Each structure stands twice: as C-alpha cells, then as structure tokens.
Amino acid sequence: xxxxxxxxxxSELWGGNGSPFRISYxxxxxxxFLVSDALxxxxxxxxxxFARHQAPSWPIGEETFNAMPFLGNGYPLLYVALMTFxxxxxxxTMVLAVExxxxxxxxxxxxxxxxxVLGGLFFVGSQGWEWYHFIHGTHYGSVLTLxxxxxxxxxxxxxxxxxxxxxxxxxxxEAKVLFDGATATMQGANLIENEYAPLVPxxxxxxxxxxxxxxxxxxxxxxxxxxxxINVIRGVYDKRGHYEMVEKxxxxxxxxxxxxxxxxxxxxxx
Numbered sequence: 001x002x003x004x005x006x007x008x009x010x011s012e013l014w015g016g017n018g019s020p021f022r023i024s025y026x027x028x029x030x031x032x033f034l035v036s037d038a039l040x041x042x043x044x045x046x047x048x049x050f051a052r053h054q055a056p057s058w059p060i061g062e063e064t065f066n067a068m069p070f071l072g073n074g075y076p077l078l079y080v081a082l083m084t085f086x087x088x089x090x091x092x093t094m095v096l097a098v099e100x101x102x103x104x105x106x107x108x109x110x111x112x113x114x115x116x117v118l119g120g121l122f123f124v125g126s127q128g129w130e131w132y133h134f135i136h137g138t139h140y141g142s143v144l145t146l147x148x149x150x151x152x153x154x155x156x157x158x159x160x161x162x163x164x165x166x167x168x169x170x171x172x173x174e175a176k177v178l179f180d181g182a183t184a185t186m187q188g189a190n191l192i193e194n195e196y197a198p199l200v201p202x203x204x205x206x207x208x209x210x211x212x213x214x215x216x217x218x219x220x221x222x223x224x225x226x227x228x229x230i231n232v233i234r235g236v237y238d239k240r241g242h243y244e245m246v247e248k249x250x251x252x253x254x255x256x257x258x259x260x261x262x263x264x265x266x267x268x269x270x
Contacts, residue, residue, distance in 0.1 A: 059196045061268040090119030091257040101243025120222035137188030142195040145178035149198040
C-alpha cells in the first residue's frame, strides 16, 4: 500500500486547496438547500401520518378526488394522476435541457426548458383547479344521519346513494330514510370544517398546507426556469462558456418532482 501511495503524484491528491467532490460553489449550496427543504417536507408528512393514525376516520383519496374538469365526478384520482404524469414528464424534459447544455446546444436548451416551463404551468393551474373544487365541495355535500356522516350522491338512474366511507354505501329506501332524518349538512372545505371528513377538521388543514407548500415550490421553480430560459435566449450562458445555471435549477426541479411523488403517495393513494 505504501508503494502504491508513493506512485500517486501530489497533484492527484487533495491538498485542501479545492473540493474533493469537484463541485462548484453554486451546486454545493443548492444541495444544501435541498437537504434542508427535504427535512421540512419530511416533518410535514410525518405530522400528517401521526394525525391520520390518531384520527377516528380518514377519507379515502379515490372517493374525495374523483372529479375531472368539464366532466364532473366519477373519475377516481384520474386528474391527479394526469397532473403527476405531466410533472414527471417535465422532469424528463429538464434532463434533456441539462444534457443539451453540456453540449452547448442553445436551441436544444431553449426547446426542452420551454417544455419544462409549460409542464410546470399546467401542474400549477391544475392544482389551483383542484383547490377550487375541494373548497366548494361536491354537488350534494354530506349529511349527518343516524349512522354518522355520509356523502350524498346519485347514480345514473338518479337514485339516492349515501357513501358512509371505507367502501360502505347505503341505497334504496334505507338511504332515503337516513337522508330525510339528517340533522346537519356540510358542503365544501375550509380550515374549520370539511365535508370529506366532518369528524377530522385537520384533514383539510393538512391538504391546504402540504399541497399548497409544494405548489409554491412548483410555482417558484417555473419562475426560476423562465428567468433562466430568457437568459439562454439572450445568450448569457454562451458568453460564459457553460450552462451550469440550467443544471442548478434542474436540481431544484427534480427535487420538486420527487417530493410530489411522496405527497401523491401518502395523501392520495394510501
């Protein structure tokens, strides 16, 4: 081993004058920020898990988020899945933008970064629509029956259906009796109450805070990407001789996409 180390020149050893990881100052601090941000999201999802574990009941994602724009209800998690797919595709276009930057291909960077911005705008707009639908609630809301709170719905034959949660539904004359004897109604959601989990008011709080916090990150990423795109078009990075800024915002964008995978899994699927 001693003989091997003697054969290594001093220039190949790290003498403390530079980074052993060969990473720029900007990328190093971007990684530092992402680690701290990951801890923040981890704390939020952990708190969500504890609250859900202690709650008497919790809504099923496919029953709560089953609406499609212009089509109404009856499409469990389809729109959320579409949003997720578009965001993941935008991560792919970001990879292609970074790769084009490594080749100093200005046209390629512009093309793929523009598609990344469009994907982010679609996601932010979709999340805004989802918030609007969540706040205003389903068309019929929920009612308090003798058996507890239930979603009110109607089938294709316009017959009353009461969805009690956890897959339990009541139809026919029994549903009508419970509906006629309802003592309270609730529609939509806010920070105090929500029709999706009347016994768990914090359900809406977690939804607004976690998805809103992530949505803020996506919106910020769209703004950053758009600024970088303008600089690429103006030839700023051609003058510098490298496209490292594209790679730095790419790290942030991939992080945002990865966090959404966890939010989507914990909040919508489980």
